[in-house]
Amino acid sequence: MSPMGTAGAGRLRLLCATRNPDKVGELREALRALPVALLSLDDLPPLPEVAETGDTLEENALLKARSAYRASGEASLADDTGLEVDALGGRPGVRSARYAGPGADYERNVTKLLREMEGIPPERRGARFRTVIAVLLPDGSEHLAHGSCVGRILDARRGSGGFGYDPVFWVPEVGRTFAEMGLAEKNRISHRGRAVRAARQVLVDYLAAHRGANPEN
Numbered sequence: 342m343s344p345m346g347t348a349g350a351g352r353l354r355l356l357c358a359t360r361n362p363d364k365v366g367e368l369r370e371a372l373r374a375l376p377v378a379l380l381s382l383d384d385l386p387p388l389p390e391v392a393e394t395g396d397t398l399e400e401n402a403l404l405k406a407r408s409a410y411r412a413s414g415e416a417s418l419a420d421d422t423g424l425e426v427d428a429l430g431g432r433p434g435v436r437s438a439r440y441a442g443p444g445a446d447y448e449r450n451v452t453k454l455l456r457e458m459e460g461i462p463p464e465r466r467g468a469r470f471r472t473v474i475a476v477l478l479p480d481g482s483e484h485l486a487h488g489s490c491v492g493r494i495l496d497a498r499r500g501s502g503g504f505g506y507d508p509v510f511w512v513p514e515v516g517r518t519f520a521e522m523g524l525a526e527k528n529r530i531s532h533r534g535r536a537v538r539a540a541r542q543v544l545v546d547y548l549a550a551h552r553g554a555n556p557e558n
């Protein structure tokens with residue numbers, strides 16, 4: 342490997358520290374035009390599991406990216422997402438995946454959220470999704486990319502697409518829930534779509550600085 346951590350025809354190797362094929366696919370699409378060879382955890386020998394013990398999305402994203410970087414020696418990227426509901430003081434936030442406790446899954450998490458939000462009037466149902474992506478580059482630098490999307494928690498599920506809290510997250514600028522949008526439409530406005538584009542910019546800047554040229558030319 343060259344000192345820059347590149348492979349093939351000057352491509353930057355970048356490990357996406359997730360086993361979620363939807364996230365890898367989304368990232369691959371966003372980075373398509375860049376000289377980046379995206380690796381997933383499935384491309385490497387098993388790496389240690391990382392306990393998401395951080396108190397913030399930023400800490401958890403960094404924990405996962407640092408662990409992948411240390412174990413693999415590859416530039417690495419990891420994300421963490423949370424749903425922050427105003428009327429619940431920002432919960433479930435960093436605990437969004439485990440909100441309903443042991444055995445939590447998408448269905449139970451949404452059911453718990455609807456129950457906690459019972460009786461709360463529309464004007465107090467504001468919420469936001471937040472995604473943080475940590476990027477660790479071959480020069481040892483660490484970067485955080487952020488994305489958020491503001492919406493409202495409905496009092497019942499609407500739509501059959503998406504995953505997680507999508508059926509109850511209503512986006513005012515579109516007038517539909519994430520579960521009523523196609524993936525491309527969701528990515529244009531979503532927390533993760535925005536964070537991925539910010540992470541892409543980190544890579545564009547790094548590649549430009551290490552080539553003395555715009556990598557998109």
Ligand code: IMP
Binds near residue numbers: 450503504505519533
């Ligand atoms: P993760 O950090 O991306 O795994 O997300 C934590 C939890 O937030 C997941 O278990 C989902 O329940 C929820 N979540 C993350 N992203 C989304 C989204 O785009 N829509 C709905 N729920 C999401």
